Amino acid sequence: MAEVYEGALDRGLEGVVACTTGISSIVDATLCYRGYTIEDLAANSTYEEVVFLLWNNRFPKKDEFTQFVKDLRQECVLPAEFMSLLKSLPYQGVHPMTWMETATSLLSHFDKESQDSSDEANMRKAIRLTAKMPLLVSALECIRNGKDPKAVNPEKSIAWNFLYTLTGQEPDPEAVKVFDTCLILHADHELNCSAFSARVVASSLSDVYSAVVSGIAALKGPLHGGANEQVMRMLTNIGTVEKATEWVKEALANKEKIMGFGHRVYKNGDPRAKILRSMSESLTKKAGHPEWYDMSKVIDDTVQSEKGLLPNVDFYSATTYYSLGIPIDLFTPIFAAARVSGWLAHILEQWQNNRIYRPRGKWNGNEGLKYSPIESR
Ligand code: ACO
Numbered sequence: 466m467a468e469v470y471e472g473a474l475d476r477g478l479e480g481v482v483a484c485t486t487g488i489s490s491i492v493d494a495t496l497c498y499r500g501y502t503i504e505d506l507a508a509n510s511t512y513e514e515v516v517f518l519l520w521n522n523r524f525p526k527k528d529e530f531t532q533f534v535k536d537l538r539q540e541c542v543l544p545a546e547f548m549s550l551l552k553s554l555p556y557q558g559v560h561p562m563t564w565m566e567t568a569t570s571l572l573s574h575f576d577k578e579s580q581d582s583s584d585e586a587n588m589r590k591a592i593r594l595t596a597k598m599p600l601l602v603s604a605l606e607c608i609r610n611g612k613d614p615k616a617v618n619p620e621k622s623i624a625w626n627f628l629y630t631l632t633g634q635e636p637d638p639e640a641v642k643v644f645d646t647c648l649i650l651h652a653d654h655e656l657n658c659s660a661f662s663a664r665v666v667a668s669s670l671s672d673v674y675s676a677v678v679s680g681i682a683a684l685k686g687p688l689h690g691g692a693n694e695q696v697m698r699m700l701t702n703i704g705t706v707e708k709a710t711e712w713v714k715e716a717l718a719n720k721e722k723i724m725g726f727g728h729r730v731y732k733n734g735d736p737r738a739k740i741l742r743s744m745s746e747s748l749t750k751k752a753g754h755p756e757w758y759d760m761s762k763v764i765d766d767t768v769q770s771e772k773g774l775l776p777n778v779d780f781y782s783a784t785t786y787y788s789l790g791i792p793i794d795l796f797t798p799i800f801a802a803a804r805v806s807g808w809l810a811h812i813l814e815q816w817q818n819n820r821i822y823r824p825r826g827k828w829n830g831n832e833g834l835k836y837s838p839i840e841s842r
Contacts, residue, residue: 474827479729483661483822488519488810489653494733498653499523507740512623512648512803513537516595519653519810520588540596541617541626543604547575556609561602561798562685566678568601569594573674580672587816590673591809598802599623602795603630624648627802632790639751640789643744647782650737651800653807654778655730659683659690663808665822667815680808681801687724690804693796695724696783700764701793706756709763717771725780726768734775741781748788757784 475481489498496503499518506515517525517533525533543551550571556564573579576593578586600614607614607630615633617626624645628636636644654660662683666676684690703712716723728735742765749758761784768774786796 472825472827477729483656484664484815485818486656486811486814487522488807488814489655491655491730494731494736496654496736503650503736504740507646507649510649512645512652512806515649515652516806519806520591520813536592537596537623538617538619540593541600541619541623543597543600543614544575547571548604551604552608556605560685561605561794562681562691562801564605565598565601565798565801566681566685568604569598569681570674570678572597572601573672576674579674582670582672587673587813591813594673594677594809595806596623598805599627599799600630602798602802603627605798606631606792606795607633627799628789631795643748643785644789646740646744647785647799648803650740650778651782651803653804653810657689658686659804660808660811664811664815667812668819668822670816670819670821673809673812676812677805677808680804684801684804685797690779690797690800692724692777692779693783693786693800694793696780697787697793697796699724700757700760700783703760703764706760706763709760710767713764713767714771717768723764723768723772723774725776725783726772726774728775728777731775731777735777737778738776738781741778741785742776745781745784745788749784752788752790754788757787 473480487499489496490500498506498515499522501518506518510518513534514524514530516537517530551568554564554567572594576590578590581587600617604614612633614630617630621629622641622645625636625641628640628644656664659680663676663680666679667673687695703709713723742761745761746758749755761781765776765780768776782800783796786799787793791799
């Protein structure tokens with residue numbers, strides 16, 4: 466008889482505490498990074514400052530921040546040889562998140578420190594990845610439109626340079642502020658699927674790039690970061706505000722999941738969704754398409770009244786990104802370009818007190834079988 470492991474089974478690890486962490490916490494409907502609420506950070510900080518906070522467990526002093534920003538901006542470049550390899554990759558029919566996995570892994574081929582696991586080298590790699598991943602997203606957009614990405618402006622923020630390299634136009638200040646807030650809101654989220662995946666890979670003492678690529682792979686799925694793209698596809702499929710209520714009721718009656726709703730941890734609402742909702746409302750109006758927000762609000766009200774589910778981070782980020790003119794299939798890559806800062810914080814934290822992740826599976830297969838030659842089966 467096979468050994469049957471008798472430990473408790475938690476499908477989806479719902480009731481399992483897998484590590485200690487001091488990066489971000491969720492208590493009821495309050496999300497904090499390093500002890501600061503997300504509302505405080507979104508209103509008062511910048512993405513660069515939040516990245517420093519996530520990695521260092523404190524805000525930077527003025528001189529430190531100047532140096533940190535300088536280090537990040539120096540890495541805001543994709544090497545020419547790397548770019549020509551990127552251009553040679555097929556992209557038709559390839560999901561941009563698959564492309565992001567490949568491109569991020571390819572970056573490690575151009576990093577002389579990719580296999581150096583010292584703390585100093587790991588921090589430099591963290592800076593490199595945080596600076597370069599948004600540029601990977603805009604590089605894809607340029608490549609598939611037959612354009613060369615513009616060089617970044619070293620005086621400007623990651624948010625400004627992302628919008629600039631994506632569109633080739635200097636972005637307006639409100640768009641930059643909104644996008645910077647989106648980067649902050651997406652930077653980390655406790656032990657979610659992709660952070661856990663990155664930590665699992667890191668726990669085998671693999672390298673920073675490999676752990677980040679596993680985070681991208683996990684985020685791709687529609688039950689996780691991939692939901693923001695699916696939300697916008699749902700809205701465009703529904704088409705008009707008038708059709709929204711009926712559409713939702715029918716989908717729920719058919720036991721379909723409405724993308725952008727529900728959460729494993731938040732049962733009383735996702736605080737990020739509230740901030741994104743108000744940005745979505747003002748941006749859709751400004752873009753001359755308030756119907757996207759109106760339709761979202763009808764869906765939100767209907768899902769709440771019919772199913773008692775509240776929107777998560779992905780629901781209103783969809784119309785926010787859409788109003789900024791970002792192509793729908795780049796929504797999840799943008800999420801990855803922001804979340805990389807959180808994955809890196811988790812990878813570095815994992816290595817401070819590492820033990821390899823190795824849970825057990827509860828056996829439910831056959832037992833006691835004997836091999837029989839292929840002729841006699
Ligand atoms: N639409 C309709 N019903 C839902 C939804 C939804 N969006 N979310 C949960 N439910 C229902 C389930 O069908 C299930 O019902 P049942 O008990 O009748 O079978 C019940 O609520 C519990 O849901 P689970 O899927 O078991 O919850 P779980 O904690 O495993 O999953 C998840 C959480 C993945 C977020 C889920 O709510 C979902 O699939 N939402 C849609 C996808 C999505 O928006 N993902 C982004 C999450 S945020 C992020 O990762 C960045």
